[in-house]
Amino acid sequence: MDKMKCTSCIVLLVRLVLVAAFFLAALPKIQDPVAFAISVESYRILTGQAVLWVALVLPWLELIIGLGLMIPKIRRTSSLLIILLLFIFIGLHASAWIRGLDISCGCYATESVSSNYFLLISRNCALLIAAVFVLARDWRNHA
Template sequence: MGYFFENLWIYRGLRLLVAGIFLWAGTVKLMDQAAFAVVIDAFGILPDGFSGMVAVLLPVVEIGAALALIFDVRGALETLGALMLIFMGILGYGILLGLDIDCGCFGPEDPESRAFSGLRTALYRDVGICVLMALVFASRRQGWRSHCSQKAP
């Protein structure tokens, strides 16, 4: 298992996979901000008038952090991790309320929501993405330790 976490190509591949997921999700949402604002409103979390601003700001942050992760900028993975915690909290809230709405994760009218109809499925997918993110983090940490220990006299 040590080799897995120390392999630079595995680290890069996982990092690009996670970045690609968020780049895709952010781009799709940004392309139809009005519909995404309707999805945000359906959760009933934000005060009136804020969903339009969030429908623009959230995808921009996702895209920016994804691009930063592609170039391995410090803080990008942590930013995406924080977004995932927020997304999962909102999905959990929707599940507790029994909402039967589109999650909006990959834009409005997400094909997954039509196929599986459920916030629970989106939550499970988000847990899977968090596992990928944890692997990126572990690979980064282990790779740094290995790199530092090789340079020590």
């Protein structure tokens, strides 16, 4: 019984970390989509209207799936989308690193101008593992 409680506490803690990570990432982007659009453009993958679409929609998606981890009705799909987004972010950072781009990550408001790609990728890998853990628990509990 104690073991179950302990596991539930760990799952809740991991869940809260993910919620905080996505909530804090989304808010500054929602407040300043222009700055986020500049960060998106600096990856040199998207241009023009596509950049503006990403700057408009992605922060809201991050916010909703971040908070969605706490809402039983959309928990699983939120975890799935978080995993998908983290894979995309890791791929983008790796691509920028390989191309030698010296850019701002655009992940959080307080980040420095130049990105430390190793730290970024490590952080996203840790979040990815956390999201997979939460998804596995939710899936099992749902079944």
